[in-house]
Amino acid sequence: MTALPSTRRTRAAVDAAVGAGRDLGLTVTDAVVLHDLFSVVVHLSPAPVVVRVPTVLPHGTDLDVQARRQRAELGVTRWLADRGVPVIAPSPLVPREPVRRDGFSMTFWEFVAEDRGKEPDYAANCEIVPDLHAAMRGYPGRLSFLSAAEPRFVTESFTLLAARPDLIGAADLDRARREWRVLEPLVRSRAAFESAFPGIGVQPIHGDSPPANIFPGVDGDRYADFELVTLGPVEWDLAALGPDLEAAYDRGARRNGMRALNADVMSFVNAVGMLRAIAVLTLTPQLPDLAEYLEPAIDRWRATPFAGGLTG
Template structure:
């Protein structure tokens, strides 16, 4: 049976992340007095009060020991958000109080951001956010992003490893469902692994820098206005990836935004591809449940939806 992190182990991990953040902040010359945890799920987010500085420390990761890979991804996020901010795009940019680079300490890799007051009385409008995503894509088209890899946000290595290993965890996914996921992955994997294979399958569909992690759900409701946020999975890919699994209403809203700013609408065939790929990424994420047991509650609705859909069409033809 699967061994899950206990509540005490989870609390110890959070405490260690906070301790590392405080020590790092003080090492950078920040007079930290009252560290406050703002968020604790895939990352521990700590406000280094009284300063307007927030530290984000990823703690639930597919490959937590690959510190170099974590830092590369974090540096990409720091670079793209600074670039967007310099061009007047409303985005949470890196903190100006510390160097703009990841810092590693005690087995954690962390980045520093400004503290932004949240408008807690404002409900998110995900449809409006989907329309706004077209504006973000229009801005990102000019980002040089030479280091960005094709669809790295999908993390095909993680999907492959997870689908291989989940056979040892029948309490996380049934044998029939896992078999289906593995067969779908055989169809989709070549198009994720190879940019040229994708371009051959979807000719004329341009690739560009994209947010990588569902931007309609990652627009921060700040007191002074909405801000694009959480570019941890920034990648090179089709714009459709940022709308994966959101459904027709959000797709229509995105297309309204695209028409308004003169960029292309969503391609239906590419949407079918990213929706199938996004579903498999949800399945693969089951492998992280032992690190974060409450994650099952977030994943189960997505897994149930996937089980109710037809088998992924043959994308290779």
């Protein structure tokens, strides 16, 4: 499905969401697309239900892999919602399980009206991310270590990019591969990470830049989009945001009696995040505008220390 042109891909995702919703007993008279980039997010009106249908996926991501991640996301958000944490929660009107239809795996969420007049305040958002981290500490479910870094995707992407000099030059790709040889062991192994960064604990974290995934509801802000929920250092959730926003997080951490961000770990997660951005170039056949969007990040990467200053 992800090889379809974008308009057909969106239509196919909407049709699948509507069909799945009706099969689950929801009354659907209109389907309103709320968002369409890596996923199609559609409100099944008049039901108070939103369906998220991932459509642009890393190579090698099959429905079983998707479903495992989606179950983790549904489990974490339901657990947080039950404890009064302001999240967009799974819909109570359908079973809390991923649903497969027409080649897609999708999840169903409560509809929350958006305050469309509110501009994002990323400093304020960063300052409340420690509240989320504090709440997530006690999550009892099993999560993989730094699965949000998608190490297999990064490794395979560098192989694919060797045939795409139009997307990245040979010298840049060589550097990226050499950096990955240093960083990959710390991504794949919790023991290796903890040996490299003694005293830095790991815990359940959002996994996908929560300051950029706080939804402005008319009834207040809510944490959203836990698709990459993972076990890792809290620094991962602040990757690539810069010193000012890191300082905002630290203010919230002090308020929660938590440690400040560690500079060495920030260098590590920033370096991994840069390589992940390069790997995302392989998705440009599905989203042609990605290459132009990622160009400033890759320019910044060229000016950074090799592998975030780690020597391997």
